[in-house]
Structures are given as structure tokens and as C-alpha cells.
Amino acid sequence: SLSPLIHNAAFDADGINAVYLPLRVPAHGLMKTLDEFEWLGIDGYSVTIPHKETILELASTNDPAVEQLGAANTLCRLGDQGWAASNTDLPAAITTLKVALEADSPPRSLQGAKCLVLGAGGAARASAGGLVEAGAVVTVTGRTRPRANALAVDLGCQETGWENRGAQFADVLINCTPVGMHPNLDESPFQPQWLGENTLVFDTVYNPENTLLIKQARERGCPTVSGIEMFIRQAALQYEQFTGKPAPLDVMRETLRRGISAVR
Numbered sequence: 001s002l003s004p005l006i007h008n009a010a011f012d013a014d015g016i017n018a019v020y021l022p023l024r025v026p027a028h029g030l031m032k033t034l035d036e037f038e039w040l041g042i043d044g045y046s047v048t049i050p051h052k053e054t055i056l057e058l059a060s061t062n063d064p065a066v067e068q069l070g071a072a073n074t075l076c077r078l079g080d081q082g083w084a085a086s087n088t089d090l091p092a093a094i095t096t097l098k099v100a101l102e103a104d105s106p107p108r109s110l111q112g113a114k115c116l117v118l119g120a121g122g123a124a125r126a127s128a129g130g131l132v133e134a135g136a137v138v139t140v141t142g143r144t145r146p147r148a149n150a151l152a153v154d155l156g157c158q159e160t161g162w163e164n165r166g167a168q169f170a171d172v173l174i175n176c177t178p179v180g181m182h183p184n185l186d187e188s189p190f191q192p193q194w195l196g197e198n199t200l201v202f203d204t205v206y207n208p209e210n211t212l213l214i215k216q217a218r219e220r221g222c223p224t225v226s227g228i229e230m231f232i233r234q235a236a237l238q239y240e241q242f243t244g245k246p247a248p249l250d251v252m253r254e255t256l257r258r259g260i261s262a263v264r
Contacts, residue, residue, distance in 0.1 A: 010248050030051050031058065042077075074086045110135060111134065114171045115170060115172040116139050116165065119140075132157055141162050174203075176204050200225070214226060235247070236249055
């Protein structure tokens with residue numbers, strides 16, 4: 001994960017005496033492991049798969065996104081009152097899309113927009129859940145159809161088969177699958193001829209920043225958003241909860257880009 005890199009760069013930029021460390025936690029040993037970490041005095045956690053649902057057992061309070069999605073990616077200590085759980089993926093995804101649509105000419109809105117979400121995992125749940133809440137008309141599709149159907153039922157949106165994804169007109173296309181992620185740079189989850197003339201294409205993959213899907217969308221003249229924006233925005237919201245200060249977005253963004261270059 002590149003999260004330690006960008007959070008520690010932000011701490012350094014703001015002169016905060018803190019450190020963000022990667023901690024490997026066994027899939028079936030979350031509570032026992034966190035209990036053993038108590039002596040370290042950790043004030044906050046970023047939570048990733050497979051712990052995003054299980055972590056809620058530890059939380060004293062949940063934010064609205066957690067209540068909606070049933071999953072958290074952030075824990076913050078509430079003194080002696082336990083832990084507060086939040087999900088920064090949902091607001092990060094929606095803010096990223098709103099900023100991109102409002103920058104279009106003429107500006108567009110998510111209200112009533114036809115949105116096609118590729119995937120049925122955590123990123124898809126956060127993106128689709130936020131879109132439904134924003135008043136968009138959402139269709140999800142995944143390579144494992146029962147999982148995609150279950151997600152659609154949970155969120156109250158539509159579902160279509162993976163083989164039919166190209167037949168869906170979309171104002172907004174969001175890729176929440178790992179297709180196109182490094183090192184599989186020559187793969188795309190969506191053929192360019194399926195894109196509408198003004199479809200906003202948002203790829204949540206951030207390594208590489210310019211995936212094949214993003215490149216092909218630009219070649220067709222479609223507006224695009226890379227996964228870097230969502231990754232940085234969700235991390236920035238976590239940083240603000242951890243520190244009580246606005247996140248240095250530019251520092252985090254450039255640190256991530258350098259980190260991706262170093263990895264490759």
C-alpha cells in the first residue's frame with residue numbers, strides 16, 4: 001500500500017509528530033490483534049479488506065456512509081469512549097465525480113445521470129451507494145453475476161450481465177474492477193466503441209494513473225478522471241479525522257505520483 005507514503009508526507013509537511021505504519025492483520029484475528037496493539041496507543045486506523053465489515057464490531061459510533069454501506073475504512077479513537085467508524089471511500093468517490101461533472105461544459109449533475117458501475121466489490125459498493133444517494137440512475141455489472149445482483153438488491157439499483165455491459169448507455173462509467181492495474185497494462189474492462197460521445201469515464205485504478213481505459217476514452221474525446229483523485233480524497237478525509245487539520249492535498253497527490261513511478 002502507498003497509504004503510509006502519502007500520510008507520512010502529509011504529517012511532515014504539516015510538522016505533525018506522528019507516524020503512519022502498515023500493520024498486517026490476519027483475516028480471522030482482527031479483534032485479538034488490535035487488542036494486543038493497545039499498548040502502542042494508536043489513535044487511528046485505516047482499514048482495508050478483508051476487515052471492513054468485521055471492524056464495525058469494535059465501533060461505538062458509525063458515520064452515515066458506514067450505516068449505508070455496512071463497511072468502514074477508518075477508525076478514530078474517541079478517548080475513553082471507544083472508536084468512531086467512518087467510510088471515506090463513498091464521499092471521496094462522489095466528490096471526485098461531482099467536481100469532474102461541474103467542470104464540464106456545460107456543467108452537469110449526478111441527479112438523474114445514468115451511471116454504469118463495473119465491479120461488485122468494496123469500491124463498487126461505495127461508488128454505487130453514493131450515486132444512488134445522489135439521485136443517479138445506477139446500473140451495476142460484475143464478472144460474478146450473483147455478487148453483482150446481491151449488490152444491486154442491497155443498494156436498490158439495477159443490474160445487468162457482464163456480457164451486456166456494452167449495451168448500456170451511460171452518462172458516467174466507473175471502473176471499480178482491478179482490470180488494467182499494473183502490471184496488466186494492456187487490459188481494459190470496457191471497449192472504446194461502447195463509450196458515448198460525452199461519457200465521463202472514471203477509473204478507480206490508480207497504478208498506472210493513465211490506464212488503457214482512460215487512454216482510449218481520451219482518444220474518443222470523453223472527459224476522464226483517474227483513480228489518483230479518489231485515492232487522494234479518501235486519504236485526505238482520513239487525515240482530517242486523524243489530525244483535525246485540512247489535508248495538504250497537493251503534497252499527497254504529488255507524493256503518490258512519485259510513489260507510483262518508483263513502484264513501476
